[in-house]
Amino acid sequence: MTKRIVFTGGSGKAGRHVVPYLVDKGHQVLNLDLVPLDHPRVNTLLTDVSDGSQVFNALSMHFGFDGLETGKGPAPVDAVVHFAAVPRLMMRPDNTTFLVNVASTYNVIEAAVKLGIRKIIIASSETTYGVCFAEGDKDFHQFPLEEDYDIDPMDSYGLSKVVNEKTARAFAMRSGADIYALRIGNVIEPHEYDRFPAFIADPPSRKRNAWSYIDARDLGQIVHLCVEKDGLGHQVFNAVNDTITANEPTAEFLKRWAPGTPHTRTIEGFEAPISNRKIREVLGFREEHDWRKYVSA
Ligand SMILES: NC(=O)c1ccc[n+]([C@@H]2O[C@H](COP(=O)([O-])OP(=O)(O)OC[C@H]3O[C@@H](n4cnc5c(N)ncnc54)[C@H](O)[C@@H]3O)[C@@H](O)[C@H]2O)c1
Numbered sequence: 001m002t003k004r005i006v007f008t009g010g011s012g013k014a015g016r017h018v019v020p021y022l023v024d025k026g027h028q029v030l031n032l033d034l035v036p037l038d039h040p041r042v043n044t045l046l047t048d049v050s051d052g053s054q055v056f057n058a059l060s061m062h063f064g065f066d067g068l069e070t071g072k073g074p075a076p077v078d079a080v081v082h083f084a085a086v087p088r089l090m091m092r093p094d095n096t097t098f099l100v101n102v103a104s105t106y107n108v109i110e111a112a113v114k115l116g117i118r119k120i121i122i123a124s125s126e127t128t129y130g131v132c133f134a135e136g137d138k139d140f141h142q143f144p145l146e147e148d149y150d151i152d153p154m155d156s157y158g159l160s161k162v163v164n165e166k167t168a169r170a171f172a173m174r175s176g177a178d179i180y181a182l183r184i185g186n187v188i189e190p191h192e193y194d195r196f197p198a199f200i201a202d203p204p205s206r207k208r209n210a211w212s213y214i215d216a217r218d219l220g221q222i223v224h225l226c227v228e229k230d231g232l233g234h235q236v237f238n239a240v241n242d243t244i245t246a247n248e249p250t251a252e253f254l255k256r257w258a259p260g261t262p263h264t265r266t267i268e269g270f271e272a273p274i275s276n277r278k279i280r281e282v283l284g285f286r287e288e289h290d291w292r293k294y295v296s297a
Helices: 015-024 052-058 065-070 094-114 156-175 190-201 203-209 216-228 250-257 277-283
Strands: 004-008 028-033 043-046 079-082 119-125 178-184 234-239
Touching: 004 015, 015 028, 015 216, 028 052, 052 094, 079 094, 079 216, 094 119, 094 156, 119 156, 119 216, 156 178, 156 234, 178 216, 190 203, 203 250, 216 234, 216 277, 234 277
Parallel strands: 004 028, 004 079, 028 043, 079 119, 119 178, 178 234
Antiparallel strands: none
């Protein structure tokens, strides 16, 4: 069934693949961003989501001029996908990274809930696992990284994502809405697979990403599955592809490159150290873009 989806940050690296995926599935999408998305069927409403009044307004508007034809005012929104953010450290001062990300997520979730929108999907991050933007060489507590991990980032970006997951939980409790947070791995666009031979050749270089990744198009599938799957309340999902970015089976690879980190269960075959078992079992995710299809390493 066609759904009306408001997507924030759709003009960015991940959004420009996820938005077309949703459109191809038959959904209507309105993009809220500071810059336009070049897509013939998606209007971008230039909106600063760190400003709550703009968010409230943008979530209750027509998606485009065709909305005027009904004469009934803007139709209800079925889902909000919130990707807009300062997407990493070193782009803005640390306090701005934290404040913009926390305020924007609060604004989007609060406005959506108060406007009666029952499905909200937010972009959390692999950085919540604490190693990506750590000072120095920090070890993970355990492998595989699953959603019940004691997340403990020390940086302002990762901390903003932890707070955002808590904001999602608070509003889900308050409202009964479905609010799903995606712990997105390192996003890989189709043209970026030429980076993989270097990843494979230099294992320490990928420790901060836990030797895991998400293809931007497979992220589209995950968001679509979240849009379609109702009734789960507050959820956190790792959003990564199935396998490790290495040529050695995961258990042996981790013993060699992360020898101090215990394993909490058997890690089979080439399973990614950030586990995507939950999205496979709960949402029915089936990856389409295994990196091995694009890399002959
Ligand atoms: N790229 C990754 O590897 C990665 C990994 C984990 C999580 N994430 C998260 O996924 C989301 C998307 O990441 P991305 O890589 O596409 O980032 P990006 O910077 O490429 O895209 C973010 C988009 O948000 C927009 N934006 C920023 N501030 C805004 C504001 N105040 N109001 C409206 N729009 C605003 C930007 O213009 C941009 O188009 C982010 O929340 C990011 O934190 C990304």
